[in-house]
Amino acid sequence: MVKIVLRSKYVYVPGLVSSILLNLLLIINNYAGAQWIPSRGWSSRAAAEAEAVAEIGCSGHGISYLDGFVGDGNEPVCECNTCYTGPDCSHFIPQCTANADGGDPLFLEPFWMQHSTSSALVVSGWNRMSYNYNDNNVFSQQLESLIHKLHAFVGNAITRNRYIVFSAGSTQVLSAAAYALSLQNTTSRSPTRVVASVPYYSLYKNQLEYFNSEKFKFEGDAYTWKNRSDGSANVIEFVTAPNNPDGRLNEAILDGPNVKTIYDRAYYWPHFTPIPAPADEDLMVFTLSKLTGHAGSRFGWAVIKDETVFNRMVTHIQMNSLGVSKDAQFRAFKLLKAVLEEGTGIFDFAYQTMKTRWETLAATLSTSNRLSLQNIIPQYCSFYNEVREFSPAYAWLQCEREEDKDCYAVLKAANIIGRQGNVFGSEGHYVRLSLIRSQDDFDILIERLQKLVSEEDGTRTM
């Protein structure tokens, strides 16, 4: 028996007739250009729609989406990258501003386009409707098992016999950790002091100040509190390693019996840093965003040693959003499966891309005596079994001239948008430039920087 599909309906025909019918179809397909698409069943319409949208050409400077912009006839149309426009995104906008602000990890988009089969996801209408998985868990045990495998493969974290909590990106799990550790600090009635060493990722500050809990208070730079004999105060230190913005493998500044540390390990992947050894801290935070590039999925996780802290963090996620979207968990499951299937594939791609970008940026600024980059010494990487350069996610740019107090304004005048140093608790001589955005964004950034450097009075000679 052979299935032939005409307009999504199955027709069952016996052998000989089917040969004739199929030959007829061949003739129609060959000479009339008709669309008789063989189909498997309930997913065929959705698959045909998704593949048709993927075929829309946007000149490599845009993408069409099923839930995106539509034309007059309600058909999906190209959504162009910054600085490109036109129906197929082929038109470059010459005077446009280089966007090097946010941490959108679109540098990994081409990797997934090259691995479309292993990463494709088909979801039935009745998939995972419940609040819980069948084992009454709000987190997918299959996904947790993949996360364990991945950390073991990369060797960037010890997760054996550790608890894992999922969240809506690292954003949600960072506040879950702060709440959980503040609750643990019950010896004092005064709010827990939360600190991070400058320059720090501004979300820590913004989030805690926004939630405005009686339990904690953001108190700025960790260095300020070092060697202070205020041993009774409860403290939480955020340690970001590699650091956002400067890529350094930060270590904790404070210690003592009343100090708890949250390690933000979002960037601790071979993409951005050598991996000297697997991290093994009490509380480590990771995110899909900086691993596979799927920032939009909002999926993160924490690896935790203490059961009470783990339980409190689960409570936080429950109170906050009754768990984590099953759709995000399913997507993460499929993506991590694809990552593991491809061996070192994604790491090779990501490292090569980031290293090339860093080298290009460094070469561009090498003749400047006005702008300089952070300098990080190469280290041994246990994943690649060799000494490797850093390939940081961000440039921590310094305007070296005394009068360039507002480095952000210097760049803005050159048509570049970065992120101001004082956002990170630092000073105005610094600006963070994102290197993980799309290739288009990076190329335009380099072009603008080249122009800025070439216009310097008395640039350095090589």
Place this chain on the structure above:
Amino acid sequence: MVKIVLRSKYVYVPGLVSSILLNLLLIINNYAGAQWIPSRGWSSRAAAEAEAVAEIGCSGHGISYLDGFVGDGNEPVCECNTCYTGPDCSHFIPQCTANADGGDPLFLEPFWMQHSTSSALVVSGWNRMSYNYNDNNVFSQQLESLIHKLHAFVGNAITRNRYIVFSAGSTQVLSAAAYALSLQNTTSRSPTRVVASVPYYSLYKNQLEYFNSEKFKFEGDAYTWKNRSDGSANVIEFVTAPNNPDGRLNEAILDGPNVKTIYDRAYYWPHFTPIPAPADEDLMVFTLSKLTGHAGSRFGWAVIKDETVFNRMVTHIQMNSLGVSKDAQFRAFKLLKAVLEEGTGIFDFAYQTMKTRWETLAATLSTSNRLSLQNIIPQYCSFYNEVREFSPAYAWLQCEREEDKDCYAVLKAANIIGRQGNVFGSEGHYVRLSLIRSQDDFDILIERLQKLVSEEDGTRTM
């Protein structure tokens, strides 16, 4: 040119050769039972996997999932409903406990199985990787437009010229609303008083007490604060209509210049209640969970009149989780498109299911003089253009005997798990029974209740 796919690789062959090849394939398919599946491209492997998993028979008492339980050979196996077990979930567990606790809306699962084509979703590996949509929005404008259309079609809410904020289920948007309205109450330095009329959905209390902000404090029953001459205090009242647990179309208890009201409209769909008129309150909350049954997706939204409140709520979602999972938004987009394609389909299905369940429950308890149900008077429904009975999501069961102070224990002794009345700020004579769970859960609940009623001394005669 014809594409023939052998193990996912395209082979391009000219007309005549292709006829011969295809005929060869036919012979192989007919006589050797081989699996030569015609394919379209990158989605074919995922589609074949998803359809194969959907084919696994679980006797109607379970489902297999790609990210779910696996057997010895790592193949997906059945995940059985409560009270069923065995490889194909065909074995009933006679003494098992009827679970009528949580609000898992699995009564809609069969609807989606019947509408598998319109609700299927295919997601490419590179779909929506960014934090934002192309228009720099964190929320999908296409999805927002579907939400407007849906409310207009059902007539349950005025959304024209209103702002819409998305969230991880209604859970996240309820606290976003409380934060936003507390910030608005800036005339007083004392915390905003948050209230809800008893019986109330316990999440309001639990959530605010957990977040422990200096800005607000949960103060219990709204009736307690009625007609109190404390006109200067800032108040937020949660109004749940239809109410969880008792299904009543609650109205606000408090008013005045310092009172803000959050209308939880999660159950304001023809599934559960007649729709007397479109709701048009300042701040209304909805959720996909109680509309399509996809609780696991964690997707909710609020309809807001005031721009400042809207902006504050967007800030809350950003601080909390940097937006809402694009995967959840894409799923919601596909599901709402399917809902609109099917006309009154889902509403007819949901209303008939809930009405039949309510009638079955009422008949079961009709001879009892120990247990009674809430009584709600029928109303005119503008969606169906006729007077309709309520078909509530929950039974608000009362143990009528003085000695049955712990109604939960009475039911527990009869092998039924409900939710205790005092969870809702009410007393122990009451228990909430969920009527929106799977058909299996409902059937077992009825069986256990029948037994309990039949064992009563002196049951009422009809």
